[in-house]
Amino acid sequence: xxxxxxxxxxxxxxxxxxxxxxxxxxxxxxxxxxxxxxxxxxxxxxxxxxxxxxxxxxxxxxxxxxxxxxxxxxxxxxxxxxxxxxxxxxxxxxxxxxxxxxxxxxxxxxxxxxxxxxxxxxxxxxxxxxxxxxxxxxxxxxxxxxxxxxxxxxxxxxxxxxx
Amino acid sequence: xxxxxxxxxxxxxxxxxxxxxxxxxxxxxxxxxxxxxxxxxxxxxxxxxxxxxxxxxxxxxxxxxxxxxxxxxxxxxxxxxxxxxxxxxxxxxxxxxxxxxxxxxxxxxxxxxxxxxxxxxxxxxxxxxxxxxxxxxxxxxxxxxxxxxxxxxxxxxxxxxxxxxxxxxxxxxxxxxxxxxxxxxxxxxxxxxxxxxxxxxxxxxxxxxxxxxxxxxxxxxxxxxxxxxxxxxxxxxxxxxxxxxxxxxxxxxxxxxxxxxxxxxxxxxxxxxxxxxxxxxxxxxxxxxxxxxxxxxxxxxxxxxxxxxxxxxxxxxxxxxxxxxxxxxxxxxxxxxxxxxxxxxxxxxxxxxxxxxxxxxxxxxxxxxxxxxxxxxxxxxxxxxxxxxxxxxxxxxxxxxxxxxxxxxxxxxxxxxxxxxxxxxxxxxxxxxxxxxxxxxxxxxxxxxxxxxxxxxxxxxxxxxxxxxxxxxxxxxxxxxxxxxxxxx
Numbered sequence: 046x047x048x049x050x051x052x053x054x055x056x057x058x059x060x061x062x063x064x065x066x067x068x069x070x071x072x073x074x075x076x077x078x079x080x081x082x083x084x085x086x087x088x089x090x091x092x093x094x095x096x097x098x099x100x101x102x103x104x105x106x107x108x109x110x111x112x113x114x115x116x117x118x119x120x121x122x123x124x125x126x127x128x129x130x131x132x133x134x135x136x137x138x139x140x141x142x143x144x145x146x147x148x149x150x151x152x153x154x155x156x157x158x159x160x161x162x163x164x165x166x167x168x169x170x171x172x173x174x175x176x177x178x179x180x181x182x183x184x185x186x187x188x189x190x191x192x193x194x195x196x197x198x199x200x201x202x203x204x205x206x207x208x
Numbered sequence: 209x210x211x212x213x214x215x216x217x218x219x220x221x222x223x224x225x226x227x228x229x230x231x232x233x234x235x236x237x238x239x240x241x242x243x244x245x246x247x248x249x250x251x252x253x254x255x256x257x258x259x260x261x262x263x264x265x266x267x268x269x270x271x272x273x274x275x276x277x278x279x280x281x282x283x284x285x286x287x288x289x290x291x292x293x294x295x296x297x298x299x300x301x302x303x304x305x306x307x308x309x310x311x312x313x314x315x316x317x318x319x320x321x322x323x324x325x326x327x328x329x330x331x332x333x334x335x336x337x338x339x340x341x342x343x344x345x346x347x348x349x350x351x352x353x354x355x356x357x358x359x360x361x362x363x364x365x366x367x368x369x370x371x372x373x374x375x376x377x378x379x380x381x382x383x384x385x386x387x388x389x390x391x392x393x394x395x396x397x398x399x400x401x402x403x404x405x406x407x408x409x410x411x412x413x414x415x416x417x418x419x420x421x422x423x424x425x426x427x428x429x430x431x432x433x434x435x436x437x438x439x440x441x442x443x444x445x446x447x448x449x450x451x452x453x454x455x456x457x458x459x460x461x462x463x464x465x466x467x468x469x470x471x472x473x474x475x476x477x478x479x480x481x482x483x484x485x486x487x488x489x490x491x492x493x494x495x496x497x498x499x500x501x502x503x504x505x506x507x508x509x510x511x512x513x514x515x516x517x518x519x520x521x522x523x524x525x526x527x528x529x530x531x532x533x534x535x536x537x538x539x540x541x542x543x544x545x546x547x548x549x550x551x552x553x554x555x556x557x558x559x560x561x562x563x564x565x566x567x568x569x570x571x572x573x574x575x576x577x578x579x580x581x582x583x584x585x586x587x588x589x590x591x592x593x594x595x596x597x598x599x600x601x602x603x604x605x606x607x608x609x610x611x612x613x614x615x616x617x618x619x620x621x622x623x624x625x626x627x628x629x630x631x632x633x634x635x636x637x638x639x640x641x642x643x644x645x646x647x648x649x650x651x652x653x654x655x656x657x658x659x660x661x662x663x664x665x666x667x668x669x670x671x672x673x674x675x676x677x678x679x680x681x682x683x684x685x686x687x688x689x690x691x692x693x694x695x696x697x
Contacts, residue, residue, distance in 0.1 A: 053319050054586035059610075061322060063618040064582070068325040071625035072225060075232040075632055082683060090684035105685075106647030110677045150648055157650055 098123035102130050102142035106151050109139060110158070119160035122206060136206035140170055147179045152186070161186075168192055173199050218321035223310070225325040229332060229628075230306045234299040236635040237341065239683065241676030242294055244645040244652060247346040251290060252668055254283040269436035271427050274385035275349055282347060291675040294346040301351050302341060306331070308358035309568065312365065312539070313575045319582050326621055327575035330513060333627030335481055335506060335695070336560045336567030341631065342638045343561075349387045350561045356383035357565035360393045361542060361572075364400030365535070366407035373412030380416050384423050389553050392546060392565050394420045399545040403538045404531075441557055444486025445469060447495070470558040474551035478563050478570060479514045481506035486558040502630065502695040509623035512616065513574050517543075520577035536576040543569035578617075585613040630694030633686060637696045640685050646676040 056064075081088045094100035097112035102125050113119065119139040127135050130145045140160060143151040152161075152170075161167055171187035174180075176196030183191060242251070253261065261276040286293035309331055315324045331337065340351040356379055363372050363379070376397055383390030397408050397416050408416070427433050442451050445466070450458065459466040473486045482490045482503070490503040517540065521528075524537055533541065543566070550566040592606030645652075649669055658665050 053317055053583060054590045056319060056322055056582060056586045057589050057610075059614045060582060060585060060589075060617065063614045064322050064326055064621055067618070067621040067625040068225070068329055068628075071329065071629045072228055072232070072325075074629060076228060078632075079232055079235045087684050089690045090686050093684040105644070107643035107677050107682055110647045110673075111681055114674075114678050150651070153651070154647055 096123040097139040098137050098142045099125050099129055101139040101151060102146055104146050104148045104151060106154055113158055119155055133204045133207055137203060141173060141203060144170055144174050144179060144182055145177065149181045149185055152182055172196060176200050215318045218318045219315060222315055222321035222324040226306055226310050226328055229328055230303040232632065233302050236632045237299050237302060238295055239639040240635060241642050241646060241680060242290055242346045242672055243344060243642045244649055250345055252665060254280055266431055266433060269434060271433045272387055274382050275387060279347055290672060291680060297347055298344050301355055305355055305358055308362055309572065312362055312572055319579055323575055323579045323582055326578060326624065327571055329624045329628035330574050331571035333624050333631055334567045334571060336478060336564040338631055338634060339561040340564050342634055350564050352386055353383060353390050354564045354568050356390060356393050357396060358568055360396040364397060364405040364407045368406050368409050372407050373409055376408045376412050377415050380419055389562055392549055395549045396546060399542055403541055404533055405538060443557055447488055447492045449487060467555040471551045471555050474554040474558045474563055475547060477560060478547060478566055479510060481510035485560050502693060505623050505626055505693065509620065509627060512620050516581055517573050517577040520580050539576050540573045543573035581613060585610055626693050633691055633694040634696055636686055639682060643676050643682040646673050649673055
């Protein structure tokens with residue numbers, strides 16, 4: 046039966062609330078989220094990376110690439126929030142951050158983008174990877190082995206930047 | 209307390225909810241770049257002439273020329289603006305699905321208006337719809353078929369005009385030549401006619417029947433395309449997915465068991481949200497001692513919604529037996545028929561997305577059943593409150609029925625709203641994942657054999673990667689603690 050409006054009983058307040066309140070709340074949440082984003086806020090989300098080093102530390106490859114395309118230097122030492130890598134490592138380059146995050150795919154991507162040029166740089170980063178036990182990255186950066194590496198010294202040097 | 213607002217206000221609010229859902233869905237869809245998997249190589253192939261694409265679309269087991277023509281059309285119209293054209297195509301398709309849904313159920317009364325938003329969240333939040341929106345190749349073929357089936361249902365329900373027959377024929381040809389489940393469009397016209405719908409006339413139906421016959425002749429006798437190899441894909445069975453070799457080992461001699469399981473899993477999955485893609489996913493998590501809450505929400509919401517539909521069918525059984533069908537009965541019966549047909553098509557391979565046409569009509573059937581429940585509850589409330597009821601026992605019984613109904617509707621409304629928001633969260637997650645994949649696309653290009661990378665491939669990669677990473681940069685990832693109720697993966 047498909048009653049006309051005048052034949053239908055009127056739903057009480059309880060029925061109206063049961064049917065509409067959750068749906069309206071859901072819709073309101075979605076509209077609020079959408080308008081907030083359009084206005085430049087990112088509710089319910091992690092804070093966006095402020096620079097390429099933070100992006101690398103958070104393993105956000107697309108953001109790393111975006112910073113690179115915008116002209117960011119992956120070798121420049123940048124300030125990084127203490128919760129991203131560790132409270133003692135707050136000033137690193139994107140390359141160092143990628144290694145600290147043990148993100149071999151990100152390291153390979155940075156390499157393809159030309160960020161790893163020069164043997165000296167590769168050796169330094171391989172040494173850092175050795176110091177944190179990222180063997181896959183060591184094998185990628187220095188397949189013939191790491192030369193003249195003092196792992197503790199590399200870590201100390203990076204940590205000292207935070208002081 | 210009686211609602212004092214006029215009916216048109218309720219209807220306006222109800223239609224506004226449909227519009228807002230279309231807008232939010234569109235917004236979340238536009239956050240997703242063209243995906244790497246299943247899209248990059250497709251866009252590459254679209255540079256070929258249409259004739260070549262059609263010829264290559266006829267392969268062993270597959271006959272999908274219209275799918276390639278649709279892709280080619282959007283590709284040519286885009287003139288290189290791939291993101292805009294392909295992503296907006298999905299947005300428009302999703303909006304048209306919502307519009308078709310509203311058009312099919314035609315809210316007219318105050319109670320219709322009350323129920324419509326809940327029916328919309330059932331449509332949007334249903335798991336069969338999720339991957340029609342979260343994926344695109346770069347047009348989601350299954351979403352195209354949902355749209356075709358929605359249009360077919362609306363044509364069947366419309367008053368007959370000569371041009372409706374023409375539209376029906378064109379729609380069937382497009383749908384059947386897009387993907388195999390497009391044959392459901394023909395099924396909708398046939399079942400609609402049997403149910404007494406005359407939007408498509410007897411003559412129009414005869415042409416569609418002729419085209420269905422022609423389809424099978426062309427597929428099996430002329431082009432000898434046949435069916436896909438039945439045990440050629442990964443598939444779910446009971447508690448896990450198996451690869452083709454495992455399936456061959458399990459069912460090689462007795463595939464009928466596997467087919468029956470697939471049909472049953474498709475029906476059960478649509479009605480109860482368990483199994484998913486052929487796998488008893490929730491049961492598996494329960495057995496492992498770590499119940500998955502989003503899957504539980506899916507089970508509870510789907511089971512309750514199905515129960516409401518079953519209640520409607522039970523209450524209308526006498527009218528159905530006498531074949532005295534009204535529009536709402538026809539919607540529910542059409543859903544039941546499409547559910548059977550859709551599950552039958554999935555006999556060799558079951559996947560939630562394939563069941564999306566039945567999912568669309570499930571939401572329509574739910575609207576019908578839910579409004580019937582609301583009418584009964586409202587009537588019970590009025591009767592209980594009125595003078596007709598004598599005796600405290602009857603009054604209390606009436607109140608209890610009303611209160612139980614309100615609680616049921618509240619649980620339905622809460623759980624389905626969670627699922628609808630969850631779909632949007634899933635879209636946000638997909639946007640994030642797809643962008644990350646674009647950062648690593650060079651590795652994929654090397655894996656599929658483009659070494660060295662030809663200039664044409666490199667140019668397209670740069671274009672799409674720029675679209676994904678710099679032209680339409682992503683938003684930050686949603687915090688995990690806000691996602692615990694949603695089906696994200």
